[in-house]
Amino acid sequence: MDEIIQVKDRYYIKAASCLVDDRTRVLKQGETFAVFDCRGDIQPIGRGEQGLYHEGTRFLSHLEFLLGNQRPLLLSSTVNEHNELLVVDLTNPDLVLDDGTELPRGSLHIFRSKFLWQHRCFERIRISHFGSGHLTLRLLFRFSNDFRDIFEVRGLRREKRGRPLKERIDQGTVCLPYAGLDGVQRRTMIRFMPDPVALSGDAAELLLSIAPGEERNIYLTFCCLIGPEPSVSGRYDDEFGASLTRLEAYRAQHCEVKTSKGHFNEWIDRSLDDLHMLFTDMPQGIYPYAGVPWYSTAFGRDGLITALQTLWINPAIARGVLGFLAANQAGEHCPKTDAEPGKILHETRLGEMAALKEIPFGRYYGSVDSTPLFLMLAGAYFRRTGDRVFLEQLWPHILRALDWIDRHGDRDGDGYVEYQRQSENGLDQQGWKDSWDSVFHADGSPARGPIALCEVQGYVYAARRHVVELAEIMGDAKLAGRQREKAERLRTNFQRDFWCEDLSCYALALDGDKRPCRVASSNAGQCLFTGIAAPEHAGRMADLFLSPAFFSGWGVRTLAEGTAHYNPMAYHNGSVWPHDNALLALGLARYGRTRQAMQLFEGLYHLAMRVELSRLPELFCGFRRLPGQGPVLYPQACSPQAWAAGAVFQLLQASLGLSIDALQREIRFRHPILPSFFDEMTFRNLRVAEADIDLHLIRYGDDVGITVQRREGDIGVVVEK
Template identity: 80%
Template structure:
């Protein structure tokens, strides 16, 4: 995803401030997410992204909690381990009460907790009085709802907006309605308990009397409603229990991992809980939304790669992603959205601007790599699951994806997959590095399309091989043979056209004149995990990627230091992306370069120790790691981000050479290694088909011993050393 989405040069993410200094707190559930400040309020400060959002619209744009018209003092603030609850500890400043009495600072403990559930935000404020005298307290909440589309929040100016309707108040609630230009009537409803003593369309005041040693509670519910929907009025504890059961249900589906290293366990747990928070239920199953705040929606590429990262852990994620993308596969040619029959989705958006066509991203297909990744994941998923029934349902979509590749993706018939946008409002660059300036020649001049990216040819190579295997399962031997022939020819031509001897690296891309972009970029590293590289070139590329010009000490940069356009603070031209490094690590391990893969594993592990909540961000700056100094954060990075959260599971897979084949009921470890910071690993409830197994892995010098602790059903464990 790109730092600046160029749609007539209008869409920018403002960078006047950043997450690093705003100290925001994030919650997400389903189509709803919220960004709060560290006190649990919503303020129009920093980048201005704070708010409560639903389906691409910000319903609540301001929230301020006051006691006796003063902001409480912050004691602590965090999102709990499972990401369900924002917990904020506050206390009172020195106060003069309405009756003239004074309340010294620290007399009250105010515990503020919030969670999201079923398009609502539920809040409880528990007040504990540690003073010596009874007091009567006045609490005020100031609020507003601007109903801005998320692209407006990101910086786009609109020529016209919908209509804010007059606020309506009841005894215990206020309703803020808005009629959009898309004809949808959206409404923010705020309910209070106990009843306010004063309420308007801008604020509510509540009064509580509380004695020494007593507790009282305030409850607020914020409903993001469309048309005639009703606000939920359930009890806070009941609704929170339902939210917890959802998270517990996700955990029950996958293998549990624990290790001998407490800090690594924290990274694992936070990554897993971030994924659970980003999961959204669709009619086709689970889909991991890309990231909060800017990308809280379904992205094809992100969902596919996240599913690949977690495939060994839980194949249900991949099934949900494949099912959703099949259901949203392009059926016709539409230049305005870069859609062509058989093409797989880039992203889909809800909200007023998408509905009106003010942005092209309502259902947008400007991604060259989603379609081959769809085929690649389908093959990997079938090996992991062995589910023939779902493969049968998926098969027509796989054939249509192949038809798109051969008819539209390779228009000149040279065997390479290329892109050039059709929509004047679409993305200029349509690979994973989709910043406008991410594909260029060695002198810095932009590459002209159609563009064939190096890593995309690797995806295509792996996709053809995976499709060949699936064709054999489906009984189409002719298709299987044709795909294998095409894959072999692609691999041969790729070495001839992309390898740059002087760089010891594959060219970033071929431009429209088939001139190689002789730029050393991390894209070349992703060619390793797909297997398109020759062993000789893989060895040279591995040395290049771990050299100081690429490897910062935290990870591999997106662009080699010293290159034209190199900037360690650029989104795609010098930064470090955890998901990119995890894919490269998997590729290094594939070619027997496990020790180098471990350098990436160790770098990202130490990064996790340095960042808040052990949560890897979408990306961070590519400055060199220096003793005693932490990483330099990127100011606009999404956090959490799905494929950043999934990176740790792919790194562990790369370390252990882990492969699971449900069709043969085997778990295979190829040349397993544990990184220096891990001595023991336990897998519990690792499912292969209907069977389950618990495993213990332990380091013995340079070796790793693997023992089955419990086995339920037929599962073989093969260790190659």
Template identity: 50%
Template sequence: MNLHVNVPDDAGDIRLGQFAVASQSSLQERRPRTLKHGDTFGVFDRNGDVLSGEGSPDGLFHRDTRHLSHLDVLINGLSPILLSSTLRDDNAVLTCDLTNPDLYDKAGRLLLEHDVIHIRRSKFLWQSACFERLLVRNFGDQPQRLTLELRFEADFADLFEVRGTRRKLRGTFHPADVRPESVTFTYGGLDDRTRTTRLRFDPAPSRLEARRALFEIEVAPGQRTVIFVEVRCDDEVPQKRPREHYLSSMVEARRALRLSSSRAASIVTSNEIFNEAVRRSVSDLYMLVTDTPEGPYPYAGTPWFSAAFGRDALITAYETLWMDPALARGVLRFLAANQATAEDPAADAEPGKILHEVRYGEMAELGEVPFRRYYGSVDSTPLFVMLAGAYLERTQDIATLEGLWPHIEAALRWIDIFGDRDGDGFVEYGRRTEGGLINQGWKDSHDSVFHADGAMAQGPIALCEVQAYVYGAKRSAALIASSLGLPERATLLEAEADRMKQRFDQAFWCEDLGTYALALDGDKRPCLVRSSNAGHALFAGIAQPERAAEIVRTLMDASSFSGFGVRTIASTEARYNPMSYHNGSVWPHDNALIALGLARYGFKREATRIFDGLFHASVYIDFRRLPELFCGFPRRRGEGPTFYPVACAPQAWAAATPLSLIQACLGLSFDPQTRTVRLNQPVLPDFLEEVVLRDLAVDGCRLDLAVRRAGSEVAPHVLGRTGDVRVEITV
């Protein structure tokens, strides 16, 4: 993530780095409700309102521009009282139940006591629009004449402005076009693009102005009235009235979510709380998936990262490869289509490099932020090749790999030529211009790479996990080359991977720390810091087998393992701060990759400890939804984790974490050539006695499989199969 702040030049010592999310208020305190479809997402408060104000993240956003910055509902001039606010299990609809407060006349006489009028707001997104139905019902014994007021505003702020970046110039706001049933806002951007927000109402308001709609309604006892509101982020004018469009669009939106998630294997367990967490994970994941011409692509997360990120999508696809290979195929094809072909220092682009981020807002179009099509991540390129190899192992989809092979070769050339800046055999990073990201690994805060005394490492920097990914990329490329009938290329790549493994151990191993160094700085001095990065060396397989036990002890020591998960850095280190973004916090996706690494080297019990920690964290979190990260304070009995104030939720690679942990603990793998599902030394955490996986796809066959625990023993049971598919277990 590029979570850095663009701080004004007079910020002095409080400068945090570029493009960070301003942390003046806590998303966790507000617990916003989020919806997404395609390139549109909405952030609402628990009443279903969009509340404007300094630092507010609320809004309806489309392609990185806020098209609606305020929308609230008043009853007789007062805010309704919240009863409940919830998302459907499939994330299709946000429903907010509200009621009236005590209502008085101008003389102070009580006109209507509280809790007589019920307002149910139902809203969803579909094809660049937000649809809302307000159902008003009278539960009293007298007819009620009420004024329902909707106040609205469109500021057309760029997403980076909403995140806290200051702009000196803005485009042109045109006068609102007010019709009997609609209001249209138009903004002419400095990028010569016109952006439009159109609100339509059904029935027509009693009074409609440029910033508010008034509905004078009369509701008989036991009766109800319904108002429909449609907010479009484009200039389309549908033929259907909002009432009809609401109903037909809801059917289409729910059908699309069902079809998208139906590709995946389903998971049901003996623990109903965990089942809730899994359902939310799957729903969040497929809500974040956007259909592109190349296939389904998981956007990184809302509110700040609802965009195509390379690293995030690659890791998300890796976490979910066992249950839905189509995601990996879509990610690989999209990133191949957007692979850099030339040098562009402003975009940190070099031939063969894989994308970091794509943005479509006014600031990106104008170059005020570098993310129009930005390549400043050092790990996306090797992860791309790693995922391609894992996808081949999972599916044996040779045709897709044949199409990807030129892009894989280009990525390998980038690794060898541009990635290895000084010819020492390691891949380093360093931004090409002052506008680029300072740190370009997944821990991309300005202070995330440092020495034992806390001094910042000076680049070019070779990160521990990046070398692991490069090793994995060479091994994956060798597998692909062999499958494509290129044995000489495969042999060469295997030899390069073997040499990388030896060099890495010699340069990065720190006997005194019991782990691999965080990084090598520009002078090749190791950053002697205990970090979670070393767990990725287990994940990619670059760690020497004789080192594994010591690395695991370091990762699972109380200084690193908080009880909920492995911290990004240990509490013994100079820059440890459990409330920081990257220097002591706990990231679910980081732990998912570490758990896969633990399982790879046979440390299954330690993997279940991570699984147990993250599950019990989710018990205390709204909707059982694991956020992007939480603070790294030690776990306390009977208490949940401490939230990070601006953590995104949902976040794709966090949503995929429980799904990945199931694979890690079961040792689940696939051999499509022999149509075999394998379980390698399966274990289950104490909170699970049974896991049932249905519709596991293997070379056109389907398998329903139950895995049951009795004490410490775990055994599989085939519940059903379609085709000639079999199960193997290694104990």
């Protein structure tokens, strides 16, 4: 990959080939994830990201299964519907065995299955003999590890690395150790059953005797061990059962959604299962890691938005996110990590480079929007659940976050929250579009900091409005009054300083000289989501975002065609992001533009029907949708990705005008619409406080009928039409 040129952004992810060509398969559980090729092997090809990873380090960089000295032929390959298991069907090519026996192609069925559980990868290979004659098969496994940090895999070069230690071999087990520069020894242990006839530090050879009609199993276990951590053994079936039990617990937490459209149900189910796979159990609760492979860790912004997207269907996600981010809230000023008292985390990383501070992301705070989003989620969570005990636990953190907005976020006291990098190695741009070239003026010149992004002011406005409600609950009328006044002043000034009449849009940002970046971008669409936009501007913005310049047919681009820096293949300057579209759709519905919101819903639905596994990627290219052609995928997109998986639930919320108020014991539907691609929908086990309800929705022409099928506890349903 040395031929790839890196420009500006030190955290750019290098690419030598396209993801769709490599056909990778992804598994994740806890702090462990794996990227395999479609045969279930790990190959140093394509983008070079394949491997078995644990806590930010690659513990296995090469794995190849050979029949004799040839790769089996691929029949099929998929991750099963609940993301629990990678299953691969293979068969033999034409072979001449070691004893001279000729084995015709297709005589053997080879079934590989893999899953992750508690920092281990379990594999079973089942070989079935459908040919004639007794066979002795020679099976060869080649393997290696490089213990590279995920940032090395992404393309960063290190001046020094740790050193591999001598392998240790004992009765069907090989241990491959590595001494890191951080003083930590990491080990990959590989177990084979039955025992190999030959085992070394990079290969294992097994002989398998099999008769016609017979079936034989081979088991492999790959353990990722850090420090003195002991290796834990376990049988494949037992460990798989334990992993299923945990996933069932996740599934039991959320409301079940079913519709009359099977393809839409597949999208819903895949999105839920992707979220379950990305969940990681923290001491404070579940946290959705951002995405695999590059962002399999806790990101503040991603976790907060994912929790907002899924709040109506499963508030436990929001509780876990709020608890974790409160526990990791910055307590002091640290320029090296862009930390300031009260600020909410941007991301946290494990691994050798983070431990050595070769990257600033061990615990990094370079995000301007995580803190107001934290306050938004806190307010929305309380309204959804009425959880007073948890609110009281969060209250000191809410006050600190509010103090950060007023003291550090608003650097010059003008009422706007700005950012400018303090860390030498941190992020230049600290909004959700964090590419180095994502904030600029109409002529393409970069904006000089400190930068006040339009959507961030919307987050601050919504955060203050939520704090008004929370302060009243906590009995602090003075704080509530101050926040109400600041919110209204911000909204008034925002119209004056950000609205661009000629663009029919809010400016992307104000630069350090308070000059507006007169660029029409999807950032402004999130101003509808937060409610800071003036009602008289909403209609013009809706028309703009649904115009051909913005709407590709699949979704709204991050930039309009013809804008400086526009490139439909750029990460943030012309691509389409599902989560961004879902936020925009909810914003359109908020201002009574539900019909336009449905166009975004339908675009992403048709996208889900065209991508593998009905799994929305992190982003895709912004090329126009053409008849008979599918979307153009972005080569470096994470898939699965948390806020892409959460998008469908926010789109449903926009469609139905759905809101839940636990204090009022009320589920409200405001001008509900069912999208054109299904006619009926059922919610089962929608929980509000101590109540539980099942609802059935059905289309009647342009109207929607809503029936309560079951109700337990005190909960009402209100429909506005």
